[in-house]
Amino acid sequence: MKTYIVGGAVRDALLGLPVQDKDWVVVGGTVEAMLARGFTAVGKDFPVFLHPHTHEEYALARTERKSGHGYTGFVVHAAPDVTLEDDLLRRDLTINAMARGEDGTLVDPYGGQRDLAAKRLRHVSPAFAEDPVRILRVARFAARFDGFEVAEETLTLMREMVVSGEADHLVPERVWQEISRGLMAPAPMRMIEVLDACGALARCLPEVVARRRIDPLLPGVLRCAVARDLPLAHRWALLVGHDVAAAESASARLKVPLPCRDQAVMLARDGETLSTASSAVARLDLLSRCDAFRRPERLTTLLEAAPCAHPVPGAAVVRWQATLAAAQSVDGGAVARQCADKSAIPAAIRSARLVAIEAADAAVGRG
Ligand SMILES: Nc1ccn([C@@H]2O[C@H](COP(=O)(O)OP(=O)(O)OP(=O)(O)O)[C@@H](O)[C@H]2O)c(=O)n1
Numbered sequence: 532m533k534t535y536i537v538g539g540a541v542r543d544a545l546l547g548l549p550v551q552d553k554d555w556v557v558v559g560g561t562v563e564a565m566l567a568r569g570f571t572a573v574g575k576d577f578p579v580f581l582h583p584h585t586h587e588e589y590a591l592a593r594t595e596r597k598s599g600h601g602y603t604g605f606v607v608h609a610a611p612d613v614t615l616e617d618d619l620l621r622r623d624l625t626i627n628a629m630a631r632g633e634d635g636t637l638v639d640p641y642g643g644q645r646d647l648a649a650k651r652l653r654h655v656s657p658a659f660a661e662d663p664v665r666i667l668r669v670a671r672f673a674a675r676f677d678g679f680e681v682a683e684e685t686l687t688l689m690r691e692m693v694v695s696g697e698a699d700h701l702v703p704e705r706v707w708q709e710i711s712r713g714l715m716a717p718a719p720m721r722m723i724e725v726l727d728a729c730g731a732l733a734r735c736l737p738e739v740v741a742r743r744r745i746d747p748l749l750p751g752v753l754r755c756a757v758a759r760d761l762p763l764a765h766r767w768a769l770l771v772g773h774d775v776a777a778a779e780s781a782s783a784r785l786k787v788p789l790p791c792r793d794q795a796v797m798l799a800r801d802g803e804t805l806s807t808a809s810s811a812v813a814r815l816d817l818l819s820r821c822d823a824f825r826r827p828e829r830l831t832t833l834l835e836a837a838p839c840a841h842p843v844p845g846a847a848v849v850r851w852q853a854t855l856a857a858a859q860s861v862d863g864g865a866v867a868r869q870c871a872d873k874s875a876i877p878a879a880i881r882s883a884r885l886v887a888i889e890a891a892d893a894a895v896g897r898g
Pocket residue numbers: 537538539540551554621622623624627628662664665668
């Protein structure tokens with residue numbers, strides 16, 4: 532029985548990047564032998580085990596053959612006669628199909644090092660086409676390893692997978708998982724470009740295909756999000772929050788987390804208004820729409836994201852903070868107690884907030 536580190540850990544070490552988690556492959560092993568060594572079986576579809584101490588994942592070397600659509604329906608063959616080369620052959624990209632033995636030797640049967648040096652994302656074999664998630668993975672790796680290009684033959688294969696309808700079997704959760712990781716990578720625009728080049732963008736994010744046609748600023752918008760180290764909800768908002776309908780449909784299709792959806796809708800609805808709302812009433816209305824009195828952090832997030840998409844002068848940011856502070860200084864309970872008629876409370880609070888905002892404006896005006 533021999534064990535090797537495989538996949539991302541080998542790749543990242545060769546790139547000089549920090550290694551996140553290590554995956555291991557076991558050649559010549561059996562389920563019984565693993566259990567006898569104290570490993571815990573965790574795999575549902577194929578034999579994977581957790582190391583008794585490090586809790587890292589150890590998978591028996593296996594081959595896979597497609598038997599259905601999407602990424603269900605694999606016939607898995609894991610047995611002591613499956614070689615390391617067999618196991619590496621079923622993997623997605625050559626740069627992910629290298630292994631390192633316990634003595635440190637690198638096993639690289641499919642040109643992974645060469646492709647790393649050439650900055651090339653190239654599939655290992657036609658088996659790539661058996662898993663549509665790999666289309667998204669390639670796009671995500673393009674975003675993560677800026678400067679890497681998708682090999683022409685791989686892009687062709689990805690296009691064929693889209694045309695054949697294989698990409699339609701992707702479930703929203705997996706699409707979002709990959710898109711969100713790509714958004715947090717150093718070059719999110721590369722992910723969008725690769726997905727568009729193979730036709731997958733039109734399937735999973737048609738809103739962005741439409742936007743790319745009309746908005747030449749999108750690359751700059753995403754670069755800005757990276758430069759400012761903005762979190763995921765902001766980046767999602769900057770990708771699809773150019774239009775309320777787009778923000779809503781894209782967020783619903785991919786079942787994105789609610790904070791991401793809310794921020795995209797908020798940016799679409801109010802991103803531009805941030806720099807145009809000048810009257811006290813307009814500013815009060817924007818704060819109400821964003822629910823900023825109950826959740827002041829929503830104004831903060833809007834102010835953080837919007838400047839990447841719309842010019843928001845620094846003075847406007849200061850003014851918004853002052854506006855919110857003024858409106859929040861109103862004691863809602865006290866106003867309510869002065870209302871004889873309960874139904875008059877919301878309007879009374881609104882008037883009091885408006886007065887407070889106008890007073891703050893006047894104070895600034897007086898310098
Ligand atoms: N759809 C997939 C998912 C994974 N793999 C293989 O399984 C390895 C481990 O998968 P995973 O941890 O998901 O990806 P990594 O390449 O390790 O990248 P990351 O750094 O994002 O974990 C990959 O390197 C690749 O060899 C694959 O071929 N096809």
